[in-house]
Amino acid sequence: MQYPDPSPEQIERLYTTFTCLGPVPRTCLEIIPTKNNTSYHDKLVKYLREVDQACRSFIRSSPCPAIDDLLDEDSGHQIAIMEPESKGSAFHTRIITRWIAHKIAEKGEKRQQLNGYLLYKSLCIQPLLRTAAGWFFERYAHDWLRRGGKFQAQKLLQNQDIPAGDIILTFQAVASHEDRINYFTTTGNLSEQVTITGGAAISSRVVGRYYLPYSPTQESFDGLLFRDVNTLILFQFTIAARHEVKAHGIKDLLGALPNTIRTILLVFVIPEHRNGNYVRPRAVPAPRAVGRRADNLSIMQYKLVFRDRDMESVAVNTRITTAQEVGTGSSHGLGEGDDDSQQTEHTGPEDDSDNEALGPSGRDNVSGGGGPSSAGDPSGGGSLSSKGDPGSRGGPSGWRY
Secondary structure (H helix, E strand, O other): OOOOOOOHHHHHHHHHHHHHHOOOHHHHHHHOOOOOHHHHHHHHHHHHHHHHHHHHHHHHOOOOOOHHHHHHOOOHHHOEEEEEOOOOOOEEEEEOOHHHHHHHHHHHHHHHHHHHHHHHHHHHOOHHHHHHHHHHHHHHHHHHHHOOEEEEEEEOOOOOOOOOOOOEEEEEEEOOOOOOOOEEOOHHHHHHHHEOOOOOOEOHHHOOEEEEEOOOOOOOOOEEEEEEOOEEEEEEEOOOOOOOOOHHHHHHHHHHOOOOOOEEEEEEEEEHHHHHHOOOOOOOOOHHHHOOOOOOOEEEEEEEEEOHHHHHHHHOOOOOOOHHHHOOOOOEOOOOOOOOOOOOOOOEOOEOOOHHHHOEOOOOOOOOOOOEOOOOOOOOOOEOOOOOOOOOOOOOOOOEO
């Protein structure tokens, strides 16, 4: 019986499957058939989810998993292969392809990052170690704000008749470059960075940019941002139920900045479990205590809730996605239950899967090649080339490792 020659698209799909998922005839010819484009997509997505699960199981199997252990696993054949020695009397086990090896390495790295977050959670419930937990929280909060985006903080109100959270502060943070942190060493150094020539006013180009004090003695704030040229946001990171704001650091800051600053917004950045502790205003300095008249400066207080799922996403270096990005207008920083529409690419302690990125692309990526869509893949790696090189672009199926 004579079979028709395969089309270029079928050859491309077969070569991609062979190179990335392994030289196993059953996988390449039966499990992921190449004849029908729709069937190819469906079978490929199903198989990739099984590979994803096998990679996660391998990483979790022991602190130092061995490749030979995969032979005892039901799903081991998807990520490992037995390769015969030259004389055929013995074999050795190896990871089946380079692409699979990169997936395992990626999940191992994510798992290690997650362990740091789990350590933070453990420190939080141990009273003698909460200071260390606070340092973890501060690091995560800095990274959160440096990533940028739209944030919403709730005003702390003295009036018992007005429910907490009814007044919302919305501000936009500009994402910082990955390898650049906007430090300032002194208040004078900050003034040089943020004012126009002559120092008479705040430059509009720095609005929304997040700045960090590079000083071990700065106790009045942990970071700052100009909401506009007349409004300064000072962030205080705390995991404590109560937090005092010291006046001297704010006074020094205002003394170095132009007198055009008319409003200071003190924003307490707190973990989710402290949401109920920050309802009414804290004891904070009055305008006179920071060197300004009451009619010349307004000081207001807010809380910005750093939710557990957002913190976890920052810890494992995945992208936080709010529903705002899909058109519902949600933002970071509202407390649990205040905004049910907010979503995060969540990586739970027992589920570090990125299966949501494995759906079919809905179109042929290259010459009808199909394959899972690279759009939205949180791994951020380069596309696989037709030779299985994860550092190359333009692979036949648009895969990303």
